[in-house]
Amino acid sequence: MITANSSALYEKAKQKMPGGVSSPVRAFNAVGGDPLFIKSGRGAYMTDVDDNDYIDYVMSWGPLIRGHAHPDVITALQQATALGTSYGAPSPLEIDLADAVMELMPNIEMVRFVNSGTEATMSVLRLARAFTGRNKIIKFQGNYHGHADMLLVAAGSGVATLGLPNSPGVPPATVADTLTAQFNDLDSVQALFDQVGDEIAAVILEPVSGNMGLIPPQDGFLQGLRDITAKHGSLLIFDEVMTGFRVHPGGAQTRYGIKPDLTALGKVIGGGLPVGAYGGRKEIMEMVAPVGPMYQAGTLSGNPLAMTAGIATLAVFKQEGVWDRLEAAGEKLITGIAQAAADAGVPIQHSRVGTMFGFFFNDQPVSGWHSAATSDTEKFGRFHRAMLEQGVYLAPSQFEAGFISTKHGDQEIEKTIAAAAQAFKAL
Numbered sequence: 001m002i003t004a005n006s007s008a009l010y011e012k013a014k015q016k017m018p019g020g021v022s023s024p025v026r027a028f029n030a031v032g033g034d035p036l037f038i039k040s041g042r043g044a045y046m047t048d049v050d051d052n053d054y055i056d057y058v059m060s061w062g063p064l065i066r067g068h069a070h071p072d073v074i075t076a077l078q079q080a081t082a083l084g085t086s087y088g089a090p091s092p093l094e095i096d097l098a099d100a101v102m103e104l105m106p107n108i109e110m111v112r113f114v115n116s117g118t119e120a121t122m123s124v125l126r127l128a129r130a131f132t133g134r135n136k137i138i139k140f141q142g143n144y145h146g147h148a149d150m151l152l153v154a155a156g157s158g159v160a161t162l163g164l165p166n167s168p169g170v171p172p173a174t175v176a177d178t179l180t181a182q183f184n185d186l187d188s189v190q191a192l193f194d195q196v197g198d199e200i201a202a203v204i205l206e207p208v209s210g211n212m213g214l215i216p217p218q219d220g221f222l223q224g225l226r227d228i229t230a231k232h233g234s235l236l237i238f239d240e241v242m243t244g245f246r247v248h249p250g251g252a253q254t255r256y257g258i259k260p261d262l263t264a265l266g267k268v269i270g271g272g273l274p275v276g277a278y279g280g281r282k283e284i285m286e287m288v289a290p291v292g293p294m295y296q297a298g299t300l301s302g303n304p305l306a307m308t309a310g311i312a313t314l315a316v317f318k319q320e321g322v323w324d325r326l327e328a329a330g331e332k333l334i335t336g337i338a339q340a341a342a343d344a345g346v347p348i349q350h351s352r353v354g355t356m357f358g359f360f361f362n363d364q365p366v367s368g369w370h371s372a373a374t375s376d377t378e379k380f381g382r383f384h385r386a387m388l389e390q391g392v393y394l395a396p397s398q399f400e401a402g403f404i405s406t407k408h409g410d411q412e413i414e415k416t417i418a419a420a421a422q423a424f425k426a427l
C-alpha cells in the first residue's frame with residue numbers, strides 16, 4: 001500500500017498544527033506509522049489522498065450511522081445551505097430536531113442544543129450543580145466526557161491512549177470536586193457516597209463505556225447507580241454523546257430501561273456536523289437561562305446546518321427493520337472477528353452493543369479501566385497496521401470503540417473478517 005501523499009501532507013501538517021492533527025486521537029502515535037489524510041468518503045468507505053480505499057469503522061468517531069455522504073443528508077444540507085449557514089436566531093429546524101430526539105428518548109422532556117459533546121457535558125454538569133446546590137461530581141476512571149477542565153481526571157480516549165489522564169494546565173482547584181469511581185464497581189461508588197453523599201451533585205457516566213475500548217455495563221450496575229443517586233438526592237447523568245442512537249434507537253437509557261435525570265448528546269444528532277445537546281427532566285431544564293438562572297449560551301448553537309443533518313440522520317430510524325439489520329450486521333462482524341482470533345490462537349475479549357463493537361488483546365475479562373489497561377497495546381498496533389494494509393480502517397487505539405453504519409453490508413463485513421483472520425495469524 002502506497003501512502004506517500006499522506007506522509008508528505010503529514011510532514012507539512014506537523015509544521016502548522018500540533019502533531020499534524022486537529023484532535024489527538026487521530027494521530028497514529030499508539031499504532032505506529034503516519035496518519036492517513038482522507039479526501040472523500042462514501043457509504044462504508046473512505047478514500048485517502050493516495051487513492052487507497054478503506055472500509056471505515058471509525059465513522060467520524062460515531063456520527064455517521066447512515067454512512068459517509070448519505071444522499072438524504074447531503075441533499076438536505078445542500079438545500080439548507082442555500083438558505084443561509086447561521087441565523088443567530090431561532091429557526092423551526094431546532095423544534096424539528098428536538099421533536100426527533102424527544103420521540104426517540106422520552107426521558108428528555110426539554111433540550112438545549114450546543115456545538116459539541118464537550119459543551120454538552122460541561123453544561124449539563126453546571127446545570128446539575130445549579131439544581132442541587134452541591135459541587136461534587138463522580139465520574140468513572142476511563143470514561144471520557146470531553147476536554148473540559150473538571151472532567152480531565154482519570155479520563156479515557158486520547159488521554160488514556162497517550163498516557164495523559166490528568167492533563168497539565170488544569171488548575172487543581174478545578175478538579176478538587178471531581179471524585180472518581182471504578183466502572184462496573186458499585187462498591188466504589190457507595191464508598192464515596194458513604195463519605196460525602198450529601199455533597200454530591202451528580203454521577204456522570206458513559207452507560208456503555210466507549211472511550212476505554214467498548215465495555216458494557218454489568219447486570220445491575222446502572223440500576224444500582226440509579227438507586228444510590230436517588231437515595232442521596234444526587235442526579236444521574238448519562239453521557240450518551242457516543243451511545244445515543246448507537247446502542248439502541250433510544251440510547252442506552254432505553255436499551256437498559258434506566259431513567260437518568262439528565263442526558264448529554266452529540267455525534268449522531270448532528271449527522272457529521274458539529275453539534276451537542278443536553279436535556280432531561282423539565283423541572284431541571286427550567287433552571288437554564290432565560291427561564292432560570294443557570295447561564296449557558298453559544299453563537300452557533302442550533303445552527304440550521306447541524307440541525308438539518310441531525311434531522312436527516314435520525315430519520316433513518318423511521319425505516320422499517322433498520323435497527324434489526326444493524327444489530328444483525330454488528331453481530332456477524334464481531335462473531336466473525338472473535339472466531340478468526342480463536343482460530344489463530346490469539347486471546348481477545350470482545351463485545352458489541354448495537355452498532356458499537358470492540359475487542360481487547362487480553363486473556364482476562366475486561367470490566368473497567370484497571371482491566372482494560374492490561375491489554376497488549378503493542379499487539380493491537382501490529383493488528384491495526386495489518387488491517388490497514390488490507391483496506392480496513394479501525395480507530396488507531398486499543399482504547400476506542402468501533403462503529404458500523406447502515407452501509408456496512410455482507411460484502412464489507414465478510415472482507416473485514418477475512419482481513420482479521422490474516423492479521424491475527426500474522427501476529
Ligand code: HOZ
Nearest residue numbers: 023024025026061157211
Ligand atoms: N471522542 C472522540 C474519541 N473517542 C474524539 C474524536 C476526535 O477527537 O476526533
